[in-house]
Amino acid sequence: MTEKSHDPDTLAFYDAEAEAYAARGDRTDASDPLRAFLARLAPGAHVLDLGSGDGRHSAAMIEAGFEVTPLDGSAGLAAIASRRLGKQVRIMRFEEIEDSAAFDAIWAHASLLHMPRDAVPGILARLHRALKPGGRLFASFKAGGSEGRDTLGRYYNYPSKEDLASWFAASAAWSGVEIEESKGGGYDRKPTDWLILQAVRPPSP
Template sequence: MHDHRTPAAPSFDPAAASVAVYSEHAAAYEAAHAAKMAEKTGRFAESLPVPSLILDAGCGPGRDLARFTAHGHLARGVDLNPVFVEMASAHAPTSRCDLRSLAARFPAATFDGIWAAASLVHLQDHETVDVLGQFARLLRPGGKLYACLKSTGSTGWLDEPDGRRWYTVWEPEAFAEAVGAAGFAVEEVERGVFVEVWATRNG
């Protein structure tokens, strides 16, 4: 029998097990995704006065940290994967942190913007709802949020060329409603393989 108290057991914590998989192919992951999201990050950067303090929540190897810094912002990164944290630290101050305990890491109303690009994909739906609430607590009133996650396929384990990961799939309307319920005014919802939500912190 499996000891379900062991954090490495996928049945115990799918998110941690999924994030750990990225370590072995971190450089290849960075190269494969280097050119993506440039337009989106530019739009987010331009929606905030310069300089603003932006948290890249689940920053991966740091691609978007470098972009926000290039736009004149103060960027901070957090990621659960230690290899990604080391890589991202070359672009901006980055620390290892589980998004599910993010609010314990920073004081309330610390950030002007929170960028969560595909960083919620490995969480259970109730965990995502909780993290959205933490995002609201960490943003100043009027602060900006961008968040996207998978809206196609099936929730569960997916065997990919570089490893096995858990994905939770959301209906676009359900995710937009969750963002709104967390304390945000939802401004735009983009639907596709990923559902993308642009929102502003109420208050």
């Protein structure tokens, strides 16, 4: 696969199951990581919610006083988030992002994990370009070591810490790369090992 790719079965799952997915929600509790992430940003910073899903994280960020641009590849989930937020959600696949120096931060909770492995560095390069100098990226991945599908048929790239580090090194000049491990779950209600990554587009000289 190339950067100009995504997994159509995974996208079809979220379109078909959008209402049920939003009703149950991703049971991974991201409230603490989100608060910690926002605490590292300037008040009122402009955040791209990449893979905004049903819009619950966008809503929390807006309530906290941040400017938020929600974006999702699933038209079904974007419609639900638009109703929740009272604003239009951008419907776009991640490999189509063309923004340049537009955002102070990017929140990519449980979204980049669905991208084909060999597409990830190119998408990270796009996100690097979309950030303003000094902008911060948060991304979470289900850990593993080799790609595969879950019991619901969704594709996951399942990286190791070494995989993540190599993808970022191959994508762009990031600084302050931090990779942490955590325990949690997901929509399939199975215990899950997570990798939490933060990185910064270096400030201009």
